[in-house]
Amino acid sequence: MTDLRTNYIISHGYAESGRLHLQQWLWKMQMGWDLHPSIKLPEDGELRIADHGCGNGCDWQPHICFTLANSEFPRAWIISMAGELEDAQLQRAVLTGFDISAVHFPAPENLPGNVNLKVLDAFVDPLPEELVGKFDVVHVRVFTAVVKNGNPAQLIANAVKMLKPGGYFQWDEMDSESLKAIPPQPSVSAAETQEMLDTSLVSARSAMSLDYSWIPRLGSLFEQHGLDVLADFRMDVKKEFRKPMTDSLLMVLGHIAKIAVRDGCMVGTDKNWEELWNNSGAEIENGVSVTTDMLVCVGRKRS
Numbered sequence: 001m002t003d004l005r006t007n008y009i010i011s012h013g014y015a016e017s018g019r020l021h022l023q024q025w026l027w028k029m030q031m032g033w034d035l036h037p038s039i040k041l042p043e044d045g046e047l048r049i050a051d052h053g054c055g056n057g058c059d060w061q062p063h064i065c066f067t068l069a070n071s072e073f074p075r076a077w078i079i080s081m082a083g084e085l086e087d088a089q090l091q092r093a094v095l096t097g098f099d100i101s102a103v104h105f106p107a108p109e110n111l112p113g114n115v116n117l118k119v120l121d122a123f124v125d126p127l128p129e130e131l132v133g134k135f136d137v138v139h140v141r142v143f144t145a146v147v148k149n150g151n152p153a154q155l156i157a158n159a160v161k162m163l164k165p166g167g168y169f170q171w172d173e174m175d176s177e178s179l180k181a182i183p184p185q186p187s188v189s190a191a192e193t194q195e196m197l198d199t200s201l202v203s204a205r206s207a208m209s210l211d212y213s214w215i216p217r218l219g220s221l222f223e224q225h226g227l228d229v230l231a232d233f234r235m236d237v238k239k240e241f242r243k244p245m246t247d248s249l250l251m252v253l254g255h256i257a258k259i260a261v262r263d264g265c266m267v268g269t270d271k272n273w274e275e276l277w278n279n280s281g282a283e284i285e286n287g288v289s290v291t292t293d294m295l296v297c298v299g300r301k302r303s
């Protein structure tokens, strides 16, 4: 069966990078922070921060700068963190974004001086020795479609190895199992959209070997890997961000569906995909939103 995971990242190219801006903006606006408040950064020495699956690491877009306040730039987590640390005038910080592919990386010349981006598989085994015990914080966000066969254990083990004693691991996730169509009011139908979502989920699960059962268990998985859990919660996206979340999710689902239809692995409905997609479109134009729960889990490595 076609590996939609690789196919998705590569073939979606610039459109995926654009969608990541939206996703990054959404997380920052929803939470209001990059690091959960339970994380207390050490006040002296060199601070080292890592972000797995950093994506485009993109810095700024002139047309957006003119229309949004400074704090609302859609910046990648690693860049946003670099800005926050600079604002807080914290001690010397080095931020490293890791991703399995460099296709979305901006030119190093366009990155802040304390940010570097490198190619690394978050599931690599063994972890390169130079990364062991070096980081104060390791961060992961939106790996729903990256974790294979429902098993994030290797990634968590790597993150724990990368941390210094007392370091923090923060994982922000979207629970695909909670993917749902929400009508703006009971009189508006969301049935076609829900069927489209269910079909996409079944197809993505089977074509990409995905199993989302690990997502609600992140807290206990952290504990099994020797982390003290400081935060473990889920929330609905705020109403005002339902629309950007809908747009971001539809971009992913539409693209995955196109590949699945092309490769003959679209399953879960007797309807023609085009028909289902168009009917959902009509409902979405009537105000139906597509959302998933947003989760945050923070663990601390014992000293």
Ligand SMILES: C[S@@+](CC[C@H](N)C(=O)[O-])C[C@H]1O[C@@H](n2cnc3c(N)ncnc32)[C@H](O)[C@@H]1O
Residues within 6 Å of the ligand: 009, 020, 023, 024, 052, 053, 054, 055, 056, 077, 098, 099, 100, 101, 120, 121, 122, 123, 140, 141, 142, 143, 146
């Ligand atoms: C959905 S994007 C999330 C990007 C970013 N974390 C964010 O919050 O916007 C998933 C990212 O993980 C990367 N990725 C996929 N498999 C990976 C792996 N095994 N190790 C590291 N990164 C991976 C992809 O290239 C992509 O940039």
